[in-house]
Amino acid sequence: MKNHVILLAGGKGSRMNASVNKVLLELCGKAVIRRSAEAFISSADDMVIVCRENEEKTIRNLISLSPLPFPVHFTSGGNTRQESVLNGIKALTDVCDEDIILIHDAARCLVDYDLISRVIESVKLYGSGVPGIPASSTYKICDSDRKVLYTPDRSGLYEIQTPQGFSAGIFVPAALKAADTGIVFTDDAGILEHFHIPVRVVRGSSQNIKLTEPEDISRAVSIIKGEKKNMRVGMGYDVHRLAEGRKLILCGVEIPYHLGLLGHSDADVALHALMDAMLGACALGDIGKHFPDTSNSYKDISSVLLLEKTNKLIETAGYKVFNTDITIVAQKPKLLPFIPQMLEVVSGKLDIPVSSVNIKATTTENLGFEGRMEGISAYAVCTVVER
Ligand code: MG
Numbered sequence: 001m002k003n004h005v006i007l008l009a010g011g012k013g014s015r016m017n018a019s020v021n022k023v024l025l026e027l028c029g030k031a032v033i034r035r036s037a038e039a040f041i042s043s044a045d046d047m048v049i050v051c052r053e054n055e056e057k058t059i060r061n062l063i064s065l066s067p068l069p070f071p072v073h074f075t076s077g078g079n080t081r082q083e084s085v086l087n088g089i090k091a092l093t094d095v096c097d098e099d100i101i102l103i104h105d106a107a108r109c110l111v112d113y114d115l116i117s118r119v120i121e122s123v124k125l126y127g128s129g130v131p132g133i134p135a136s137s138t139y140k141i142c143d144s145d146r147k148v149l150y151t152p153d154r155s156g157l158y159e160i161q162t163p164q165g166f167s168a169g170i171f172v173p174a175a176l177k178a179a180d181t182g183i184v185f186t187d188d189a190g191i192l193e194h195f196h197i198p199v200r201v202v203r204g205s206s207q208n209i210k211l212t213e214p215e216d217i218s219r220a221v222s223i224i225k226g227e228k229k230n231m232r233v234g235m236g237y238d239v240h241r242l243a244e245g246r247k248l249i250l251c252g253v254e255i256p257y258h259l260g261l262l263g264h265s266d267a268d269v270a271l272h273a274l275m276d277a278m279l280g281a282c283a284l285g286d287i288g289k290h291f292p293d294t295s296n297s298y299k300d301i302s303s304v305l306l307l308e309k310t311n312k313l314i315e316t317a318g319y320k321v322f323n324t325d326i327t328i329v330a331q332k333p334k335l336l337p338f339i340p341q342m343l344e345v346v347s348g349k350l351d352i353p354v355s356s357v358n359i360k361a362t363t364t365e366n367l368g369f370e371g372r373m374e375g376i377s378a379y380a381v382c383t384v385v386e387r
Helices: 032-038 053-063 081-091 113-126 168-181 189-194 214-224 269-281 303-316 336-350
Strands: 003-008 046-051 072-076 100-105 128-134 148-150 158-160 164-167 201-203 231-244 248-250 253-255 259-261 319-329 357-362 375-386
Touching: 003 032, 003 081, 032 046, 032 053, 046 053, 046 081, 053 072, 072 081, 081 100, 081 168, 100 113, 100 168, 113 128, 113 164, 113 201, 128 189, 164 168, 164 189, 168 189, 231 269, 248 259, 248 269, 253 336, 269 303, 269 319, 269 336, 269 375, 303 319, 303 336, 319 336, 336 357
Parallel strands: 003 046, 003 100, 046 072, 128 201, 319 357
Antiparallel strands: 100 164, 128 158, 128 164, 231 259, 231 375, 248 253, 319 375
8 A cells, every 4th residue: 555645836826926936935945845745754655746847847956955765756737726636646656546645735845744644544544534623713605795695603614734635546536537527626625525425634733834925934934943832821829628528629530538628619629720820821810700609600510621611711812731730739638649540631621642731749748727637729830822
C-alpha cells in the first residue's frame, strides 16, 4: 500500500498582490512549495506536483535544492482545481485500489505530520479523511444581493482544509466519472459526496493556514518562528470546611473518608481553585460571579460540570488552558493514591494532555486550620493561550 501525494501548485495567487505565484514566495528562507513538499517527508511514497508549465522549471529547481526521500513527478495544471487533480491522477504511476491518494494545496505549507497521519488513519478505516475545524463564527447564507437568506446551524459546520485523503479505489473512478458530469467541484471530497459516497472529517489544525491574503504571510512567519500566541496566567484559592455527613470530592474524585467538605455545590475545593485560576487568567471574574451560591441551580451540583461550563466560558473569550498546577492542602486523608484519577478528570475535561496538568497534595505539619482538620484549602495556577 502506497501513499501518493498530489500537490496543487498552480494557483494564481491574485489576492496576494504578489507578482509571482504565492507558492514560489520565500518564507523564512525556504520557498512555500518546498515547505509543502517537505511536510510529506515521512508520509509520501511519491508525489506529483501540478503546476503551470512556465513555472515548472523554477519549481523543479526549488524542489531539487536538497533531495526528497520519494520520487517527484510534474504535470501541468488545468483550468479548474478539478482538472488539475485529474491531471495529477493521470500522472501517478503504479496506483493500486488499496493505495491512498492525498490531495494537498501547496499554499498550505504549514501542514504538520500529525494532521497528515490523522488523514491517513481515517482513509485506512473509512476510505476517506478530510481535515476540518469546527466553525467558531456564525455564517450567513445570502443571495446575490447580499440579502441574508438564512443562518445555518453551526454545530455541524466545519471549515475544510487539505490534504484531503482518499482510498484510490474509491476516488479515482469517482474523479473520472465526475469529469463527465460537467459539474465544477470546489473540493475533492465534493466529488464523493456527489456520488453519495461517505466522507469523513478528521481534526484539522489552526496552524494549517492557506496563504491567500498578504497578512497570511506574516501569520505564517510567526507560526514558523514559533512565536507564542498571547499567554496569560491566573491564580485561584479556595477553602471549604470539613464536616460529617458530606462526601469528600477533590478534582472530581470521591475519596473514601469519614469527613467531607461543606458547601453549596459538592464543595470540590480543588476544582473551585482551578476554575478561579482559569477565570482569573481571562479576566472573567470568579466562580461566585458565574455560579452564585444563591442560585438553586447550583445546589449540590458536581463541580466537574461547573468546570465544563468554565471551560466553555474561557473558550468563548478566545482562550484555551495551556497548563495548570494545583496544590491541595489537607492534613488527612492521604491523597497520593487518587492523584492519577484526578489528573484524568482534569485533563479530560479541559481537553489537554495529562502532561499539562499537575496535582499535588501537602499537609501543613498540623499547623493552621488545615492542620487542625477544620478544613481543606487548595491553590491553583493556570496559564491560558489564545485559541
Ligand atoms: Mg468553593
